Amino acid sequence: MRVDVYPTVLNIPPAEDLAGRVAVVIDVLRATTTICTALANGADTVVPILTPEEAFQVAADNPDRMFLLGGERKAVLIPGFNYGNSPLEYTEARVKGRPILFTTTNGTRAIRRAAGADRVYIACLLNAPAVARELARLEQDVAICCAGTHDQFSLEDTACAGAILHFLAAAGAPVETNDMGVVARDLFREYDGRLGDLVHLSEHGQRLAKLGLQEDLLFCAQLGRLTILPVFTEGQVVLPD
Numbered sequence: 001m002r003v004d005v006y007p008t009v010l011n012i013p014p015a016e017d018l019a020g021r022v023a024v025v026i027d028v029l030r031a032t033t034t035i036c037t038a039l040a041n042g043a044d045t046v047v048p049i050l051t052p053e054e055a056f057q058v059a060a061d062n063p064d065r066m067f068l069l070g071g072e073r074k075a076v077l078i079p080g081f082n083y084g085n086s087p088l089e090y091t092e093a094r095v096k097g098r099p100i101l102f103t104t105t106n107g108t109r110a111i112r113r114a115a116g117a118d119r120v121y122i123a124c125l126l127n128a129p130a131v132a133r134e135l136a137r138l139e140q141d142v143a144i145c146c147a148g149t150h151d152q153f154s155l156e157d158t159a160c161a162g163a164i165l166h167f168l169a170a171a172g173a174p175v176e177t178n179d180m181g182v183v184a185r186d187l188f189r190e191y192d193g194r195l196g197d198l199v200h201l202s203e204h205g206q207r208l209a210k211l212g213l214q215e216d217l218l219f220c221a222q223l224g225r226l227t228i229l230p231v232f233t234e235g236q237v238v239l240p241d
């Protein structure tokens with residue numbers, strides 16, 4: 001099987017190039033980690049939205065749905081939203097059974113851009129081994145779509161892509177990859193066992209640390225904490241039955 005890695009939102013192939021492939025969208029810091037955590041804690045659905053204005057509009061148009069509003073701009077809470085973009089905010093007590101409208105700078109854009117694939121998985125370090133096992137089972141070609149940060153390469157998303165390649169190889173999948181995939185796999189293997197160091201070293205990790213969000217970094221670096229396989233389908237991220 002062929003598994004190509006794309007480093008930023010801007011590199012995600014157009015819908016016609018994703019057709020026939022499975023996509024995996026990664027934004028370790030922090031959108032996909034937060035989405036996975038919210039769903040693991042019982043959120044009904046997470047709807048990736050491009051702008052805060054659109055989120056307010058969807059909520060206003062659907063008062064019966066009782067949407068929570070989540071996300072960030074410049075890494076902080078959007079005025080009028082319920083929660084920001086920290087996975088630690090999305091506790092079971094707050095999100096169980098609730099649908100969430102979610103907009104972030106990089107991650108939700110990446111998810112929306114990957115929509116043309118046959119199936120779109122949402123991944124982060126927490127569920128990367130589980131996603132790799134599922135990809136090995138499917139034996140379909142894969143596009144690993146890293147969100148990156150502000151349209152630039154990011155260390156943490158690349159390492160997560162590398163983790164998926166590493167665990168695919170561990171599952172015995174015969175994988176061919178692109179140059180970005182080779183770099184990603186080597187990066188993960190270099191930092192396997194000390195992913196917290198890598199997340200702290202990353203540019204975005206340092207920015208979040210300066211905002212006092214060190215706990216988010218520790219949380220987002222936990223490899224294999226979850227086995228869920230969230231999919232983006234019909235405009236929302238859900239856990240399939």
Ligand SMILES: O=C(O)[C@H](CS(=O)(=O)O)OP(=O)(O)O
Binds near residue numbers: 074105108149
């Ligand atoms: O909240 C985050 O960690 C980032 C914010 S930014 O990159 O500093 O603008 O958003 P995300 O979409 O989760 O990368």
Ligand SMILES: [Mg+2]
Binds near residue numbers: 106147
């Ligand atoms: Mg990010």
